[in-house]
Amino acid sequence: METELQLPGINIASLKEAPIHTSSQIQSHGVLLVLEEPELRILQVSSNTWNILGIYPENILQTKLEDLLDSFQIERIKTGLAEGNLDFVNPTKIWVRTKGDNYVVFDAVFHRNAEGFLILELEPAISQESIPFLSFYHLARASINQLGTTANFQEFCQIIVEEVRKVTGFDRVMLYKFDHDGHGCVVAEEKIPGLESYLGLHYPESDIPKPARKLFISNSIRLIPDASAQPVQIFPVNNPISERPIDLTNSILRSAAACHLEYLHNMDVGASLTISLIKDQKLWGLIACHHQTPKYVAYELRKACEFLGRVIFSEIAGREETADYGYRISLSHIQSTLIDFMSQEENFVDGLVKNQPNLLDLTSAQGAAVCFGEQCTVIGETPKEEDLLYLLQWLTNNVKEEVFYTDSLPSIYPDAERFKNVASGLLAIPISKHNYVLWFRPEVIQTVNWGGNPNRAFEVSQSDGNVRLCPRKSFELWKETVRLTSLPWQYVEINAALELRKAIINIVLRQAEELAQLAQDLERSNAELKKFAYVASHDLQEPLNQVANYVQLLEMRYEEKLDADAKEFINFAVEGVSLMQTLIDDVLAYSKVDMQAIAFQLTGVETALNRALSNLRGRIAESGALITHDTLPTVMADGTQLMQLFQNLIANAIKFRSDKPLKIHVGAERLEDEWLFSVRDNGIGLDPRFSDRIFVIFQRLHTRDEYPGTGMGLAICKKIIECHRGRIWVESQLGEGAAFYFTIPVGGRERERRNGRKTQNHLFG
Numbered sequence: 001m002e003t004e005l006q007l008p009g010i011n012i013a014s015l016k017e018a019p020i021h022t023s024s025q026i027q028s029h030g031v032l033l034v035l036e037e038p039e040l041r042i043l044q045v046s047s048n049t050w051n052i053l054g055i056y057p058e059n060i061l062q063t064k065l066e067d068l069l070d071s072f073q074i075e076r077i078k079t080g081l082a083e084g085n086l087d088f089v090n091p092t093k094i095w096v097r098t099k100g101d102n103y104v105v106f107d108a109v110f111h112r113n114a115e116g117f118l119i120l121e122l123e124p125a126i127s128q129e130s131i132p133f134l135s136f137y138h139l140a141r142a143s144i145n146q147l148g149t150t151a152n153f154q155e156f157c158q159i160i161v162e163e164v165r166k167v168t169g170f171d172r173v174m175l176y177k178f179d180h181d182g183h184g185c186v187v188a189e190e191k192i193p194g195l196e197s198y199l200g201l202h203y204p205e206s207d208i209p210k211p212a213r214k215l216f217i218s219n220s221i222r223l224i225p226d227a228s229a230q231p232v233q234i235f236p237v238n239n240p241i242s243e244r245p246i247d248l249t250n251s252i253l254r255s256a257a258a259c260h261l262e263y264l265h266n267m268d269v270g271a272s273l274t275i276s277l278i279k280d281q282k283l284w285g286l287i288a289c290h291h292q293t294p295k296y297v298a299y300e301l302r303k304a305c306e307f308l309g310r311v312i313f314s315e316i317a318g319r320e321e322t323a324d325y326g327y328r329i330s331l332s333h334i335q336s337t338l339i340d341f342m343s344q345e346e347n348f349v350d351g352l353v354k355n356q357p358n359l360l361d362l363t364s365a366q367g368a369a370v371c372f373g374e375q376c377t378v379i380g381e382t383p384k385e386e387d388l389l390y391l392l393q394w395l396t397n398n399v400k401e402e403v404f405y406t407d408s409l410p411s412i413y414p415d416a417e418r419f420k421n422v423a424s425g426l427l428a429i430p431i432s433k434h435n436y437v438l439w440f441r442p443e444v445i446q447t448v449n450w451g452g453n454p455n456r457a458f459e460v461s462q463s464d465g466n467v468r469l470c471p472r473k474s475f476e477l478w479k480e481t482v483r484l485t486s487l488p489w490q491y492v493e494i495n496a497a498l499e500l501r502k503a504i505i506n507i508v509l510r511q512a513e514e515l516a517q518l519a520q521d522l523e524r525s526n527a528e529l530k531k532f533a534y535v536a537s538h539d540l541q542e543p544l545n546q547v548a549n550y551v552q553l554l555e556m557r558y559e560e561k562l563d564a565d566a567k568e569f570i571n572f573a574v575e576g577v578s579l580m581q582t583l584i585d586d587v588l589a590y591s592k593v594d595m596q597a598i599a600f601q602l603t604g605v606e607t608a609l610n611r612a613l614s615n616l617r618g619r620i621a622e623s624g625a626l627i628t629h630d631t632l633p634t635v636m637a638d639g640t641q642l643m644q645l646f647q648n649l650i651a652n653a654i655k656f657r658s659d660k661p662l663k664i665h666v667g668a669e670r671l672e673d674e675w676l677f678s679v680r681d682n683g684i685g686l687d688p689r690f691s692d693r694i695f696v697i698f699q700r701l702h703t704r705d706e707y708p709g710t711g712m713g714l715a716i717c718k719k720i721i722e723c724h725r726g727r728i729w730v731e732s733q734l735g736e737g738a739a740f741y742f743t744i745p746v747g748g749r750e751r752e753r754r755n756g757r758k759t760q761n762h763l764f765g
């Protein structure tokens with residue numbers, strides 16, 4: 001949102017990220033002592049000891065804590081410090097004697113910092129006793145009882161701010177939630193009537209810089225009782241042992257950065273209490289309390305608020321995701337229906353788009369596309385195919401995750417601005433390299449309310465060579481119109497997409513397995529066929545020859561004794577034997593057309609045709625056929641099989657000629673990525689009803705008496721073309737001649753057909 005300021009010679013980023021934990025300044029209402037263990041020697045002290053303890057800082061330095069406190073207290077403290085966990089000591093009430101016989105009571109809080117120094121912080125105790133009615137237990141129980149009566153996330157947030165305001169009495173208590181881009185929004189608010197509401201207002205990322213967020217992870221509660229009080233310096237600034245400013249990360253008195261104090265002043269805030277809400281080790285949000293005037297909150301009460309915030313928050317954090325429980329259930333129902341549909345279809349994509357519910361329902365998208373191989377199946381409102389292809393390319397290059405989503409595609413992929421009306425939002429799941437399921441959402445123009453103009457979140461102020469950032473003066477409502485964004489994808493929708501991804505991968509894998517199984521089966525049946533052909537050609541041949549020989553012998557030896565009938569029977573037997581012989585030869589020829597055995601090479605189609613014509617020259621001469629052809633190309637094919645193909649088709653044309661002088665024409669035409677060939681005759685033609693049957697092995701349309709042959713010729717043609725990954729068909733009418741068409745892919749069989757199922761093979765390639 002923010003436009004980064006550019007000023008020569010000034011590094012804004014480093015100003016924004018200036019460290020705040022080593023400022024060596026504390027808030028003036030307390031005293032801080034840096035101690036060296038074990039003798040508790042005072043190494044550093046805040047310079048306000050005169051005001052609070054009536055002792056000058058230089059008189060305290062290098063003395064021991066026991067010089068300041070009576071021996072009874074020291075004993076207690078030392079015992080406490082010996083415990084592993086300082087939470088048992090904190091806070092300890094201690095009495096320090098000031099001028100004369102006056103005693104001041106403090107809440108003393110100890111912690112050891114990252115450098116190993118013991119830090120003691122003293123805050124004036126506002127009541128001598130700990131707040132009796134405010135046991136953490138009661139506080140938490142009352143609130144949690146309330147939680148039981150509501151399931152709504154928004155109401156949970158409201159309960160937190162109400163409870164915190166009840167126990168602290170701040171003028172305004174807000175629940176501030178961070179967005180993923182670092183800016184935040186007030187999601188719940190409880191305040192005194194006169195104040196204007198901040199509910200629903202957004203604040204830019206720079207209002208709470210990274211170092212402040214980082215501190216909140218380890219130190220989850222911060223009180224600034226008087227935002228206009230002058231900070232107090234720690235003395236000496238450098239620790240005498242480490243020779244560096246002391247690390248105040250977990251200090252409770254550390255003074256807020258000047259910039260933030262100015263921010264509070266500009267917001268008319270006199271005191272603030274801030275509690276961090278952590279989820280999955282990340283800062284989820286803050287409970288931010290404001291008071292118009294200075295306000296002190298005792299350590300114990302602060303802790304109670306922290307505890308309360310945490311307990312309630314741990315309760316709601318889980319519910320944030322399950323907030324739309326009903327929606328989640330309905331999505332998971334849609335999801336299982338889709339999986340069911342997918343498994344019923346031959347091509348799983350059909351299962352995603354053909355029925356109700358479909359892909360769109362799974363994520364409440366207005367458009368979706370399933371892109372597999374070169375094929376994109378779309379449903380609803382989507383970018384044009386060309387735009388889709390570029391988008392896919394971009395995704396392939398830029399997305400490595402299992403799921404990708406954005407509600408503002410144009411901001412990361414500028415070309416998307418052209419199709420913002422259909423795809424300002426994109427949710428994508430890669431199934432494998434280059435294969436995606438995509439969902440789209442159109443642009444929805446939204447208004448975001450900001451607390452002050454976020455483009456002028458701060459100013460750079462330069463005086464006396466000193467450069468610093470100043471927060472904006474005005475927090476007045478600033479409305480921003482947000483374009484080029486869609487409604488955001490919800491957690492449950494993204495999850496549903498991820499689940500679908502798993503299901504698709506399973507199905508694709510299973511189909512790949514099935515294909516492999518199919519190929520295996522095919523190979524087995526091919527092998528069986530070959531075995532059969534072998535048996536046929538050798539084992540059947542023997543007895544067949546035997547029959548033929550003995551029948552002939554019978555005819556020769558007993559010629560005189562046989563009557564006309566007997567001779568005719570013998571003739572039938574001989575004819576049967578010779579037909580059987582042809583059948584065996586044809587089956588053998590069929591089985592020899594074998595994918596594995598094909599020798600693909602650049603083959604001149606005209607050469608193959610001429611060889612076929614030469615083989616058929618006897619029949620051609622006899623029939624007086626006139627055979628012509630177009631200019632024929634060179635293709636990737638097996639020359640012998642191509643010859644066989646022409647031979648069978650032309651023999652077929654000769655066989656089924658009519659009374660007219662026979663004309664046969666061989667045509668060739670280049671289509672997009674294949675060659676289309678035709679063999680056209682003016683013979684008897686066939687009934688189009690039978691145009692599929694004629695390619696089936698041993699199928700005949702005529703009796704053997706009318707037209708001799710086994711019915712294998714066209715089956716062989718079909719097998720040859722299938723081995724070349726082409727198609728073969730016939731177009732004809734009875735009495736009108738026939739045209740046989742076949743195609744051969746330009747790139748040979750390597751080029752798969754453009755057909756959904758085939759392209760899945762690319763998946764694992």
Ligand code: BLA
Pocket residue numbers: 015016017020174176186198203206207208209212222223224255256257259260263272273274286288457458459469470471472
């Ligand atoms: C700190 N800024 C903060 C904090 C809050 C905000 C809650 C933590 C307060 C704390 O530590 O006590 C901002 N407060 C808000 C917002 C709301 C609110 C957004 O109530 C909304 C209702 N801040 C700026 C600029 C800078 C800056 C320009 O606006 C300069 C870089 C700095 N903010 C800044 C720093 C801190 C801070 C440095 C940490 C203060 C500290 O702990 O030292």
